[in-house]
Amino acid sequence: xxxxEQSPQSLHVxxxxxxxxxxxxxxxxxxxxxxxxxxxxxxxxxLFVMTLNGDEKKKGRISATLNTKEGYSYLYIxxxxxxxxxxxxxxxxxxxxxxxQFGAGTQVVVTP
Amino acid sequence: DGGITQSPKYLFRKEGQNVTLSCEQxxxxxxxYWYRQDPGQGLRLIYYSQIxxxxxxxxxxxxxxxxxxxxxxxxxxxTSAQKNPTAFYLCASSPGTGWSYNEQFFGPGxxxxxx
Numbered sequence: 491x492x493x494x495e496q497s498p499q500s501l502h503v504x505x506x507x508x509x510x511x512x513x514x515x516x517x518x519x520x521x522x523x524x525x526x527x528x529x530x531x532x533x534x535x536x537l538f539v540m541t542l543n544g545d546e547k548k549k550g551r552i553s554a555t556l557n558t559k560e561g562y563s564y565l566y567i568x569x570x571x572x573x574x575x576x577x578x579x580x581x582x583x584x585x586x587x588x589x590x591q592f593g594a595g596t597q598v599v600v601t602p
Numbered sequence: 603d604g605g606i607t608q609s610p611k612y613l614f615r616k617e618g619q620n621v622t623l624s625c626e627q628x629x630x631x632x633x634x635y636w637y638r639q640d641p642g643q644g645l646r647l648i649y650y651s652q653i654x655x656x657x658x659x660x661x662x663x664x665x666x667x668x669x670x671x672x673x674x675x676x677x678x679x680x681t682s683a684q685k686n687p688t689a690f691y692l693c694a695s696s697p698g699t700g701w702s703y704n705e706q707f708f709g710p711g712x713x714x715x716x717x
Binding site for chain 1: 652
């Protein structure tokens with residue numbers, strides 16, 4: 491089982507502030523890095539699937555970067571809003587069969 | 603609406619009983635997955651299926667069984683051999699594992715409590 495680490499485990503952000511957090515994964519046998527957002531009482535939803543070193547993806551106020559050589563990805567939230575409150579999961583794909591290894595998540599709480 | 607349904611949302615069972623969790627998808631996806639979530643841990647893969655009538659063990663398959671008789675259905679049975687079955691169970695699907703970069707789509711989950 492591969493080690494995917496997310497930090498911090500949780501963070502509290504004031505509405506309007508920007509924040510970022512990290513996903514670390516093994517730098518070998520890289521196929522893809524997925525980010526999911528999991529809101530309370532809902533199903534996890536995909537944010538990004540990143541495949542290339544140096545990839546940068548953006549969806550609204552949320553963006554992500556990828557460094558496959560050193561094994562990390564950052565997720566950024568610009569101008570946080572209460573609706574951004576969720577647990578953000580990253581998942582590492584190390585084979586072609588779709589077997590994802592998930593981190594434990596970063597719980598983000600945005601307070602008005 | 604296309605999506606994944608899991609039932610029931612909450613399930614209580616006595617120790618020693620087998621229980622089957624339902625997962626159905628109408629997304630026409632080839633691949634389906636079962637994950638388990640425990641507090642403070644990432645989702646862990648129990649079983650996955652790439653195609654009808656085929657499935658493989660994930661990282662924590664002991665004490666679980668699955669079947670894939672239909673493309674849209676991937677039920678999970680938690681047997682009495684599973685030593686610590688109380689957990690939150692998520693089902694997911696993706697268009698195909700051959701397209702290894704495809705995102706996974708998740709159901710709402712079933713919370714199983716063994717008394």
